[in-house]
Amino acid sequence: MIVITIDQRKSRSGPDKVESLLSRLASDYEATRGFERTAGDEIQGVFEDGTVAVILALDVAHTGEWSVGIGVGSVQTPMPRETRAGRGPAFEYARDAVERAKNTSASLALSGPGDEAERLEAELQILALVNARRTDSSAEAGILVSKGLTQRQVAASLEISQQAVSARLTSGLWYEAARLADVAGRALDSYSMTMDEGEPA
Template sequence: MATIDQRASRRRADLVDQLLHRLNTDYPLVRPFERTAGDELQGVLDDGAAAVALALDVAATRAWSIGLGIGPVRLPLPPQTRAGAGPAFENARTAVERAKHSPASLAVVGPAPEGSRLEAELQLVAELEVRRSPAAAEAGRLIEQGLSQREAAERLGITQQAVSGRLAAGLWQPTRALLREAGAALGRLSESADAAGEPDGGAA
């Protein structure tokens, strides 16, 4: 479960509709993101890797605070996200409020100590992502698209050694490995929350 709130909304144009379209198009969701109140939106996910990717995507804009809530949801889920209920919704609400005063404007609330560890890991990677140089980020995006370092070098018009250097300087491989582990851990936590939830509950 993710709750997202626009930062400094009184000084900025309303960006909710634009973000809604992108998230609902780009990510697999159990229930689509909807505007819940003012400049806030909520969506339901059950894919740990997708939730991690979405959280970092949103955090990288620096325009939003994002909270991930781990826990059971009340089933059956209603068609509208805003009508949902359960600990996952409550945890996401707590998380987004904490995100407003947290590194990278990102927070995770879920079972301890795993929830706290995931939060620290995602905050660290989110900070690294925005501090990575444009050159390192460009090389990393090409690798993420499935290109080899040799192919990325040809695309960029530089040597393979230069691509390797950019990836190393941007800590690309370690952060990707950490995110894979974080996504898997989030998925396991979600499944555990489902198993421990109420008879009519599921995890998100």
């Protein structure tokens, strides 16, 4: 199982943004157990789908307003209806991950048993840094492509040449990052499913 813990950065010097994030995540992502505020400015959700978990984690980390911790492991069953009542190693790993995420430039970390966690964390942190360092123009073109538009359609929408769209996508590593995110999501899915068979040593 996959548990994601998200903690607001610099919450003491700014307004509480938890409720608005909870609303957005409930609208945009399907969870096994939806996000709930667990304590203060921290929220937690439970997922079975690794691809969804990766997309969500990168989405939230990209804002720069949150630290995102992904925990992978077993959970006590039957799972309670409320996320904050959940127990098990996945929740403990998520706690470790979010604390480490606070000290990374990617604002994201992943914890779990075995070597696979370290590899997945490295991939996700690279993706988070690529996302963070894109120019606004590259991000604008990439978001439209991610919604299913062709480069020609993006060019028409932005009133620029198709060549300019291609250049923006290339500079932002959009296709490469999308491929890595897809691979990482499927790998996280497989890694999580092994927890049903017992955690590796």
